[in-house]
Amino acid sequence: MRRKLEACLEAVNQVLLGKEPQVRLALACLLARGHLLIEDLPGMGKTTLSHALAKVLGLSFQRVQFTSDLLPGDILGTSVFDKDSGQFTFHPGPIFAELVLADEINRATPKSQSALLEAMEEGQVTIEGATRPLPDPFFVIATQNPVSQGGTFALPESQLDRFLMRLSLGYPARGAEKALLLGDSRRALLPQISAVLDHSELAAIQAEVPKVRVSDALVEYVLRLVEATRTQPQFAWGLSPRASLALLAASRAWAYLAGRDYVIPEDVQAVLPSVVGHRLRERADPSGHGGSTLVQGLLREVTPL
Amino acid sequence: MSQIQVIPRISLTWLLVAQVLVILPHLSHLPLWVIGLWLGCAAWRVQIFRMRANYPSTLLKLGLMIATGCGVFLSRGSLIGLDAGVVLLVGAFILKLLEMRTRRDALVLIFLGFFVVVTAYLFDDSITAALYSVLPVTALLAGLIGLQQSSLASRPWDTAKLAAGLMLQALPIMLLLFVFFPRIGPLWSLPMPGGNAVTGLSDSMTPGDIADLSRSGALAFRASFDGEVPPRTELYWRALTLDRFDGRRWSQSSALNYSPSPDWQKAGDPVSYSIVMQPSSQPWLFALDVAETSLPQTRQLSDFRLQRSKPVERSLLYQVTSWPQALREPHGSSTGLRRALQLPANVDPRSRQWARELRQQYPQDEQLVNALLKHFNQQPFVYTLRPPQMSRDSVDDFLFDSRRGFCAHYAGAMTFVLRAAGIPSRVVAGYQGGEYNPNGNYVQVRQFDAHAWVEYWQPDRGWVSVDPTFQVAPERIESGLEQALAGEESFMEGSPFSPLRFRKLAWLNQIRLAWDNLNYSWQRWVLGYQGAQQLELLQRWFGRVEARELIISLVGGGALFLAFIALWLFKPWIRNGAPEQRLFSQFERLLRRHGIYRKAGEVPGHFARRAAIALPRQAPEIIQFYRSFEAQYYAGESIDPKLLRSQLRQLRRALPLRLSRLDRQQ
Incomplete structure (x- = not known):
């Protein structure tokens, strides 16, 4: 099973060059049944990553381009009157795919954003009084552009909290970019990827991850980290219990990916920046993006032993 | 830069x-x-x-x-x-x-x-x-x-x-x-600064010396009595005796230092008191007759004064017990009596003549002394700080011509006449009286209280003190120099603004006495808190202690105190975390000795791998220890904790006591 996961990573890395850590984190996020927010400039490979992940894991893929005139119905689906049967039939929206890419999520109005975010949290949608379950592996990758903020609706903290991880892909290394330039078009490579895992295997792995053992000592470390965010003066606010649960879940997935059935502090440290970075703000600048520097401080100050 | x-x-x-x-x-x-x-x-x-x-x-x-x-x-x-x-x-x-x-x-x-x-x-x-x-x-x-x-x-x-x-x-x-803290004596001694500038009695006396002293309001010493303060007229503080006269100057004979202690018999009630003496740069101490003190390196010389082996260069506190009615040398000592009859040749013929006449008139020694005192009392003698200049025959001039003088004149002249009449006698220099401070129940004696009086020797009665000044100016003895000189305005001439000149202003006097009391307490209890006094206080608290025990207990007590603070700070009884964690701390300490420190926030695994790279020879042991640690601490595998300990021991054995630089490949 783990060999298959390695093969998944391998396949994605073939398409997205030089982004092994991010790919691994994205996979861990998925294994922990979390949703992923990718915050980066346009053209950094956000779509490629989502597409490749969907392919490799054998998931159905839908992309929703969020715009300011996007309505909740455009995401969830609507009932349309069928003349033949004389009934309303439900036309499911793109949310009913297994992997949904919500591109430029901050361009949509809060109303549409919350429709997606509710679906993410509940795992089901209620349309016209009928509750419809979403497909079982359900994974949302939302992207947002941190730079051009004109006409956007930034996600409030409560909604950011719904994402297990926030990643940033960043520029590729020189060698990776050279290979990119010399090789085929990435989009052309995508169809060539074949599914490595099927649904049952993915479900089995997702069931395995929570069973990864967490020792008392490690929980103490997580508690110390969380306490530090709550007591140190530089933090505008501390991490919520949801955040500490998320941190533990992500660490378990990371440990599982590393082939271990227990978590060690390395795992926590590996996922910490992406799990808590978007949940923290500096006291000096509560609306800013100081989260990552705060996380570096946490890594440095809180003793893992 | x-x-x-x-x-x-x-x-x-x-x-x-x-x-x-x-x-x-x-x-x-x-x-x-x-x-x-x-x-x-x-x-x-x-x-x-x-x-x-x-x-x-x-x-x-x-x-x-x-x-x-x-x-x-x-x-x-x-x-x-x-x-x-x-x-x-x-x-x-x-x-x-x-x-x-x-x-x-x-x-x-x-x-x-x-x-x-x-x-x-x-x-x-x-x-x-x-x-x-x-x-x-x-x-x-x-x-x-x-x-x-x-x-x-x-x-x-x-x-x-x-x-x-x-x-x-x-x-x-x-x-x-x-x-x-024990007062440790100095390891070396240095001459104290300004030693020669102290005003006070010196070891010789021309009549003018004491008159000079009387212009100084400087403190000489303070005395606290354990009981009632004796009346002022009995406060004759002996400093030294002068038994050599060269016609002009009275001085002490050098033989004094080598003569044995005198014999005397205690009589009457003793008076005990303590004295805090200002630095005088002289070796003698002040005390009432006849004094005994426990001060070390101090002895009673043959003229009954107390003398220390070293001059008093710092404030000195000492306890004295005096027997005012003691019998002093009832049998005399031949050398001492011979010294007490010495007179220079060929001076003051009139005085000698007068002494001879007195001797014929009063064959009894006591009668002669009384007649002499009566002479001072009844003839028109004047007590003044401004005596006229004397010629070569100073005693003659004083006794028969000017008849104006200060205590030193009277004491000197009387001693001269007694000696000329064949009665052993000498001049005693010291202080008389002093100001009683009711705030602190002590007497303070200043330089202007300097005084000179006479003592003569009688078989079986020993030395007897008499004060001719009392006959001339009893107020000097009864109430002090200021009253004695009331008409003359020569008191404290040199310092017009000294608070001592304004003793008649009650409130100012009150403040002055209170301030003096404060200073005295400071001297007695703070500066005087040295060796013997400290031991005495500690003995009162803790029973008998020796200086050595004190030092030991002080050092021990300090160490104990620090140990308690350390215990309180480090709380070693609170076992910090799991046994694995303690073992890992030992592991860290072990590697620290070889220059490998765990960085802040560094996870154990990373640290162990780094250590393995830095110490390639011991890498297997390091990795082995870390694996067991991880398995036990994080994977929760129930391995015997002894295993971890034994692996740590293996690592310790594998590590040399000190690595040479070459062994470490950073």
Whole structure:
């Protein structure tokens, strides 16, 4: 099973060059049944990553381009009157795919954003009084552009909290970019990827991850980290219990990916920046993006032993 | 040069303030040029800070240093000794300020400053000086705080407040050390500064000497009686006896020091009291007749005075018990009596003649003495501080012509006549009376209480004291010099503003006496709290203690105290975390010895891998230990903790005691 996961990573890395850590984190996020927010400039490979992940894991893929005139119905689906049967039939929206890419999520109005975010949290949608379950592996990758903020609706903290991880892909290394330039078009490579895992295997792995053992000592470390965010003066606010649960879940997935059935502090440290970075703000600048520097401080100050 | 840590502005400010405060008490004895040097250096330093001047060059610094050394040598005649040493120290303190560039220099300056503060006590150890030294110490502390780049860096008053707070916190420790710290005698002794400038009785007397003393209001000593203070007329404080007369000057005979202690018989009720004596630069102590003291290195000389082996250069506290009615040398000593009859040849013929006449008239010694006293009483003798000049036959002049004189004239003349009549007698110099301070129930005796009286020897009765001055001016004995000279206005002529001249103003007198009482308490309980007294106090608290036991218990107590603090801080009984964690700490300590430190926030695994890379030879042991640790601590596998311990032991064995640099491949 783990060999298959390695093969998944391998396949994605073939398409997205030089982004092994991010790919691994994205996979861990998925294994922990979390949703992923990718915050980066346009053209950094956000779509490629989502597409490749969907392919490799054998998931159905839908992309929703969020715009300011996007309505909740455009995401969830609507009932349309069928003349033949004389009934309303439900036309499911793109949310009913297994992997949904919500591109430029901050361009949509809060109303549409919350429709997606509710679906993410509940795992089901209620349309016209009928509750419809979403497909079982359900994974949302939302992207947002941190730079051009004109006409956007930034996600409030409560909604950011719904994402297990926030990643940033960043520029590729020189060698990776050279290979990119010399090789085929990435989009052309995508169809060539074949599914490595099927649904049952993915479900089995997702069931395995929570069973990864967490020792008392490690929980103490997580508690110390969380306490530090709550007591140190530089933090505008501390991490919520949801955040500490998320941190533990992500660490378990990371440990599982590393082939271990227990978590060690390395795992926590590996996922910490992406799990808590978007949940923290500096006291000096509560609306800013100081989260990552705060996380570096946490890594440095809180003793893992 | 970028390594140099500059001195913050606030620290420099406080250092300049501290320097003023430190040097102020020294002003009275520093040579004038040192003060000039100081002002110049301080001004230069300020200009350096304002970037208007450069630091002195090495050559200039050398020159200043040598010039200061030469200056001290020229003005003090030596570079060693306390007086010169202190000037040299102050000079160094001043020059260091100019040279000060780095934080280290500033630290040196501050510590020098503390030392200079202490040396000021050599010149003045009064309560005011002690209280004053709080100021320079606080300023120096503020300078020290200002050196640290703290949040106080721009707030001078807060810095001073913090310094004062620190001083207050040190107070209990100071008190504890004061009470318990053993007073260790000096390892070497140096002549005390200004020893020759003390006013007081000297070992010889021309009549004018005591008149000179009477112009001084300086304190001679204070005496606290255990019981009632005896009446003033009985307070004859013996200092020394003068038994050699050369026609002009009475002096003590050199043989005294070698003669054996006199024999005397205790009689009557004893009087016990303690005396705190001001430095006199003379070896004799003051006491009522006939005195015994427990003070070490002190003995009773053959003229019943107490004498120490060394001159009194510092305030001295001693306990005395006196038997005023004791019988002194009832059998006499032949050498002593012979000395008590010595007279110079060929002077004062009229007095000798008169003595012979008296002898014929009164064959009994006592009758003769009484007649002599009656003579002083009934003839028109005048008690004055302004006697006329005497010719060569001073006793003749006094007895028959001028008849004006001071106690020394009367005592000298009487002794002369007694000797000429064949009665052994001598002049006793000392102090008479003193001012009773009701606030502290003690008597303070000042230099103007200096007095001279007579004692003569009778077979079986021994030495008997008589005071001819009493016959002439009884108010001198009964109420003091000021009353005796009421009509003359010669009392304290030299110091018109001395508070002693205004004793008639009740409120001023009250303040003066209260202040004197405070100073006396300071001397008795703070300065006098030395060896014997300390032991006595501690014995009262803890039973018998020896100095050695005291030191041992002090050191032991200190160690115990620190141990308690350490226990309280480190709490070793609280086992920190799981046994694996403690073993890992040992692992860390082990590797730390080889220069491999776990960084802040570094996870154990990363640390172990780094250590394995740094110590390739011991890598297997390191990795093995870490694997077991991880399995046990994080994977929760139930492995025997002994395994981890034994693996740690293996690693310890694998590691050499010290690695050579080559073994470590960083």
